[in-house]
Amino acid sequence: DQQVKQNSPSLSVQEGRISILNCDYTNSMFDYFLWYKKYPAEGPTFLISISSIKDKNEDGRFTVFLNKSAKHLSLHIVPSQPGDSAVYFCAAMSQTSYDKVIFGPGTSLSVIP
Amino acid sequence: EAQVTQNPRYLITVTGKKLTVTCSQNMNHEYMSWYRQDPGLGLRQIYYSMNVEVTDKGDVPEGYKVSRKEKRNFPLILESPSPNQTSLYFCASSLESARGTEAFFGQGTRLTVV
Numbered sequence A: 001d002q003q004v005k006q007n008s009p010s011l012s013v014q015e016g017r018i019s020i021l022n023c024d025y026t027n028s029m030f031d032y033f034l035w036y037k038k039y040p041a042e043g044p045t046f047l048i049s050i051s052s053i054k055d056k057n058e059d060g061r062f063t064v065f066l067n068k069s070a071k072h073l074s075l076h077i078v079p080s081q082p083g084d085s086a087v088y089f090c091a092a093m094s095q096t097s098y099d100k101v102i103f104g105p106g107t108s109l110s111v112i113p
Numbered sequence B: 001e002a003q004v005t006q007n008p009r010y011l012i013t014v015t016g017k018k019l020t021v022t023c024s025q026n027m028n029h030e031y032m033s034w035y036r037q038d039p040g041l042g043l044r045q046i047y048y049s050m051n052v053e054v055t056d057k058g059d060v061p062e063g064y065k066v067s068r069k070e071k072r073n074f075p076l077i078l079e080s081p082s083p084n085q086t087s088l089y090f091c092a093s094s095l096e097s098a099r100g101t102e103a104f105f106g107q108g109t110r111l112t113v114v
Helices: none
Strands: A010-014 A019-025 A030-038 A045-051 A056-059 A062-067 A072-077 A086-094 A101-103 A107-112 B004-007 B010-013 B019-025 B031-038 B042-051 B054-057 B076-078 B087-094 B109-113
Touching (some): A010 A019, A019 A030, A019 A086, A019 A107, A030 A062, A030 A101, A045 A056, A045 A072, A072 A086, A086 B042, A101 B042, B010 B019, B019 B031, B019 B087, B019 B109
Parallel strands (some): A010 A107, B010 B109
Antiparallel strands (some): A030 A045, A030 A086, A056 A062, A086 A101, B004 B019, B019 B076, B031 B042, B031 B087, B042 B054, B087 B109
16 A cells, blocks of 8 residues: 555646646655656656645745645646656655655656647 | 766576675765665665664565665675566665755666566
């Protein structure tokens, strides 16, 4: 049973528009969340993270929103660029297993020029 | 250049033949970790290490061993590989913890067990 879910396997967005990638989790002990981006034939790269004491974290074009009551987070990319086309993984960490990381299955984003 | 290096990049082996995938980082990071990536399942953590001689199980440790005798190296050992260990493997490192500090990943090792 997956504790971190990304229910959209793929997403297509026009260049310049907003991309919204969603992530849901089931474990209420998760208190730290991360997003990674992965290009084909490369390892994942860290994008942005958020602690459960916050509900928003911003870094340039990337913003992560956390809704603890809904156990939901989302990554917003504004404006989307063709170079953002990649697989995006949501990941979570728990207070009880302090350094164990649980990843979601990923969402493949295509930004169309 | 700061990097995490895995070797080999590709490996085809037979069931039961012991193998080791090496991982080395040059950033003096304390935290290192191994993941496997499978279609529809994303990345699953196999083992992680907080520092030299400190290792712990991730989500899917069965069939794998690790060691951390030196800070820079974190090899993944498959004592008796089986076909269900066919996967894409990634090693990662970060400064102190997977929390709050950026993790750097290697380029991956594609393992096929026949």
